[in-house]
Amino acid sequence: MVKTIQRLLPELCQFDLIVIDPPWRNKYIRRLKRVRQELSYQMLSNEELRNLPISQLIHKHSLVAIWCTNSSQHQTALLEEFLPEWNLQLLHVLKWLKLNINGEPISSISNAGQKQPFEMLFIARHQEADVDFATSIRQVEMLFSVPSIIHSHKPPLYAWLGEYLQNEPKCLEIFARYLQPSFTSIGLEVLKLMDERLYSKT
Known part of the structure; x- marks a missing residue:
């Protein structure tokens, strides 16, 4: 994916909003890959x-909005390595709380190391x-929504x-799993959540 984006650079512009949902290394996906390869991702x-x-x-x-797991290792890498490398500064951090x-x-907030009912969203700027x-983004302390039944499907x-x-912003989503208006979508599964079987017809 990194090499793909690097090859596309001459065709891309500078974007007003970039959303990134990285495929972080995590134990859940490693376990899933052993059981059902088709449900996992790279x-x-x-x-x-x-x-x-x-x-x-x-x-x-x-x-730039970056979704991150609750792993302190990933969060530290994001703050101390990724943002400086990407010429970004942290603007705000908030939680997406998943509701039934x-x-x-969807579950109680548990001790460290246990699966939590929330995920972290880091907002950065140049x-x-x-x-x-x-700076008024900081007034939003938490996002709430009912999550999709599909793993790693984030709210728009x-x-x-x-x-x-x-006005008429240029937006980019990296590791995208569905298409959105005004967005350039890059990923290995950009049509995954566009499958008509996921929707009821009216």
């Missing part, structure tokens, strides 16, 4: 992810961004983050 090492050419795809008023159809967390750019962010972008 994971990348932190070194491979760090080599994404994000710094070449942003401008001074870009926002009754509006309650290192040379104006000091006040998009454009309706929220689009408020901080210019």
